[in-house]
Amino acid sequence: MLKFEKLEKNRIQELLPFFAAQKTHISDFSAGFQFMWSKQLSPDFTVWEDVLIIRELYVGKYYFHYPLSLTGDEEKENAAISEIERYCRDTDARLHFTNIPRSKLGALVLRYGSEVHVSDPRRWRDYLYRAEDFRSYPGGKYSGQRNHVNKFRKNYPDWQFREYTPSDLSALTQFLGEYETVQRSKDSYLAQEEMTEVYELLPHIAEYGLKCGILLVGGKIVGASVGERCGDMMIVHIEKALREYEGAYPFLAQQFAQTFCGEEIGYLNRMDDAGDAGLRKSKLQYLPCEIVDKYNVVPHRAIDAISHPPEIETERLVIRPVPDEDGETYRRLAADVARNRWWGYDYRTDCEGDEIPSADWFLQLIREDFRKKNEMAEGIYCNGKLIGEVVLHRFGYACDAEVGARLLPEYEGRGYASEAVRAMAAYAFVKLGLERMEAKCNRENERSRKMLLSAGMRPCGEDETYYYFYKTPAM
Numbered sequence: 001m002l003k004f005e006k007l008e009k010n011r012i013q014e015l016l017p018f019f020a021a022q023k024t025h026i027s028d029f030s031a032g033f034q035f036m037w038s039k040q041l042s043p044d045f046t047v048w049e050d051v052l053i054i055r056e057l058y059v060g061k062y063y064f065h066y067p068l069s070l071t072g073d074e075e076k077e078n079a080a081i082s083e084i085e086r087y088c089r090d091t092d093a094r095l096h097f098t099n100i101p102r103s104k105l106g107a108l109v110l111r112y113g114s115e116v117h118v119s120d121p122r123r124w125r126d127y128l129y130r131a132e133d134f135r136s137y138p139g140g141k142y143s144g145q146r147n148h149v150n151k152f153r154k155n156y157p158d159w160q161f162r163e164y165t166p167s168d169l170s171a172l173t174q175f176l177g178e179y180e181t182v183q184r185s186k187d188s189y190l191a192q193e194e195m196t197e198v199y200e201l202l203p204h205i206a207e208y209g210l211k212c213g214i215l216l217v218g219g220k221i222v223g224a225s226v227g228e229r230c231g232d233m234m235i236v237h238i239e240k241a242l243r244e245y246e247g248a249y250p251f252l253a254q255q256f257a258q259t260f261c262g263e264e265i266g267y268l269n270r271m272d273d274a275g276d277a278g279l280r281k282s283k284l285q286y287l288p289c290e291i292v293d294k295y296n297v298v299p300h301r302a303i304d305a306i307s308h309p310p311e312i313e314t315e316r317l318v319i320r321p322v323p324d325e326d327g328e329t330y331r332r333l334a335a336d337v338a339r340n341r342w343w344g345y346d347y348r349t350d351c352e353g354d355e356i357p358s359a360d361w362f363l364q365l366i367r368e369d370f371r372k373k374n375e376m377a378e379g380i381y382c383n384g385k386l387i388g389e390v391v392l393h394r395f396g397y398a399c400d401a402e403v404g405a406r407l408l409p410e411y412e413g414r415g416y417a418s419e420a421v422r423a424m425a426a427y428a429f430v431k432l433g434l435e436r437m438e439a440k441c442n443r444e445n446e447r448s449r450k451m452l453l454s455a456g457m458r459p460c461g462e463d464e465t466y467y468y469f470y471k472t473p474a475m
Contacts, residue, residue, distance in 0.1 A: 002087040004044040004055055009035055009204075015045065016209060018052040018068050023231045024101040025292050027126050027271045029068060031208040032228045032237035036197040051080040056098070063098035063296070077104075081111070085397045092374050095397055100295035108297055112397060115300035123275030126292035127283045129268045131234065134257035134286075137250070141287055145250040152247030156217045161255040164212035164224070169202060172214060175221035179240050198238055201226070210237070211260040215252045217245060223252040227260060233267035234260060253286075301395040302432040303373045310378075310431070314423045317416060319390060322366070322379040326386045327359030330379065333388060333408055334362045342445045343406055380405070380420045387411040390420040392428060399435040401428060405451070412447070421455035429473040440466040 005011075012031050022029045034043060034054075041056040050073075054065040067080035088095040100108060109116055132138075137145045153159065164172065180195050205212050205226065211234070215223035223241035227234045236256070241248035257268060269292070273280040312319040322330050335356045340346045350365070351357050366377040375393035379386045388407035395401045403424055405417040421439070428434040439457050441448035442465065449467055453459075457469035 001090055002046050002048060002053065002083055004046050004053075007034060007038065007043040007045045007054070009038060012208065015052060018070055019228070019230050020209075021070060021072070021231065022068055023072065024066070024068075024099075025126070025128055025231075025233055025267065025269060025290070026099050026101060026294055027235045027237075027269050028065065028099050028294070030228050030230050030235050030237070032201070032210060032226070032235065033271075035201055035204070035208070036194065036237065039197070040193065048080055048083055049076055051076050053080055053084065058098075061096055062093060063096045065099045066097060066101065066104055078107075081108075089394055089396045095299055097297040098294070100297050102293045102295070105293075105295050105297070112297075112299040115304070117298040117300070119296045120293050121296070124272045124294055126272055126294070127270045127286075127288040128233070128290040128292050129270060129286060130289050131257055131261040131265050131268050133289075134253055134268055135261065137254060145254075145286070148247035148250040149254060152245070152251040155246065158218050159251075160216045160219075161213055161252075161259065162216075163259065164205065164214050166206070168214060168221075171221050172202060172224055173199070175214075175224060175242075176240065179242060182243070198240075201238070211256075213252075213256045213259055215241065215248065215255060223248050225252055225256040227256065227268075229265065230269075232265060233269050234265050235269040236271065239270075299397045301373070301397060302399065302401065302428070302434055303376060303392070303395045305432070306373075306376065309370060309376055310427060312378075312423050312427050314419050316382060317419055317423070318381040319378050319420060319423060320381065322363060322377075322386065322389070324360075324363065326379065327363050329386045329408075330389070331356070331359040331362050333386075333406065336409075339406065339409075342442050342448060343404070378424075380407070380416060382411070382416060387416060388420070390417075390424050392424060394438070399433060400438060401432075401434055402438045402440070403428075404439060415454065417451045418454040421452070421457070425455070425471055435472065437471045439469045439471075441469075443467060 012034055015034070016031055019030050027033050041058060043054055043056045045052065045054045050070045052068040052070070056063050056065070064084050067077045067084070069076050085095060087093070097108070105118070109118065133142065137149065176195070176198060208228070210226055210228050212224065212226045214221050222245045224238065225236060226238035227236045239249070239252065241252050261268065267289075270283060270286070273283055309321045334347060337346065337348070347357065347362070351361065369375045369377065375391055377389055377391040380388040380390055388405060388411060390403065390405040392401050392403055403421055405420050407417050425437045428437060439452050441452060443462070452469045456475060457471045458475065459467060460470045461468040
């Protein structure tokens with residue numbers, strides 16, 4: 001199973017080769033972005049088979065970035081997606097993808113069929129420009145920018161633009177303090193957080209291979225820009241200028257492009273507008289060649305389509321939700337510690353104290369699991385009496401799920417469990433559209449192994465603890 005580690009700022013260097021080689025034109029895949037927004041997104045990461053997987057926490061949900069192969073190997077990226085699916089299934093986590101490039105969207109949607117939600121929030125899309133347009137501001141479409149540049153040159157003939165060196169840190173910090181007075185006046189949490197991170201990033205410019213240029217007038221810094229090369233683009237993470245120096249912004253942007261964006265760099269990524277109307281207008285005025293999509297993809301599982309657990313009838317049984325009046329019987333089934341070791345779940349892990357919880361506690365547990373769409377647990381009834389339960393759980397993202405059944409001891413040995421499993425499998429294949437049903441049993445539990453074989457499950461593997469089984473609609 002994938003093992004994620006916190007992406008602390010002092011570990012970002014480990015990911016630089018992935019960022020330098022990326023071809024997505026998405027700014028999130030960069031050292032500067034991960035550094036500046038780590039507080040808001042709490043990223044962690046893992047590297048699997050030379051594929052980088054970043055996971056971030058946003059509004060209480062985990063989002064997996066599209067896997068980034070070090071060599072651009074699409075087969076490895078697809079294999080990494082399978083690993084992410086397996087991780088989510090094994091940890092009962094919902095699968096949310098983010099930062100899906102447009103070029104990868106079609107294949108990802110086809111992977112999950114129609115049961116997928118796709119979004120592309122406008123406020124987070126990046127603005128991509130041709131680097132040559134910023135180097136020269138060509139033609140009538142950039143006449144406004146050229147006019148500002150010419151005015152700046154005329155008004156400030158003693159201007160200077162040069163690459164930042166560590167000896168400039170004090171002067172650059174002083175400039176940012178002057179700029180910050182205006183920035184902090186904005187009633188924007190993100191703007192204020194960005195300034196905090198800008199200060200923190202400055203000592204790491206060389207460490208992360210960033211490019212920083214400073215614009216001076218009369219020896220005073222009046223503008224600064226920080227960028228990072230990723231593939232064939234330069235991502236502009238920071239661009240600040242004192243507005244009282246008319247034309248400083250277009251002049252700074254051009255000087256940065258001329259100094260740091262050689263012929264091998266085809267594009268400038270000036271990041272998103274975060275939904276700020278003024279910033280959006282400004283970015284559009286520089287005529288982007290593309291507004292870079294960053295798709296979110298949320299695959300649905302079969303259980304997500306169920307609003308109410310079903311009632312299923314067999315020759316001898318009825319499978320249906322357990323009502324309150326059968327709570328004490330269900331409590332006896334669920335609280336059987338000796339038998340729970342075969343079941344794979346011990347209620348004591350989720351309750352406090354040594355006393356057995358109430359019947360209502362157990363009923364609310366299975367109802368909450370269904371509400372969260374983690375599993376569907378239903379009672380097995382024979383002649384109107386609750387005799388056990390059958391559960392569909394571990395729903396995966398390839399039309400698969402796992403089934404399990406358990407009975408009260410006095411009803412074992414009569415084929416009820418295998419009958420319930422067969423019925424639940426038939427329901428899942430026909431009504432839920434599952435393509436594969438799985439099951440497992442403890443190697444020491446011979447009764448369970450025979451039950452699964454009787455239910456039509458076929459062996460498909462084993463390890464030190466379990467025997468594994470599967471069934472398909474064709475079986």
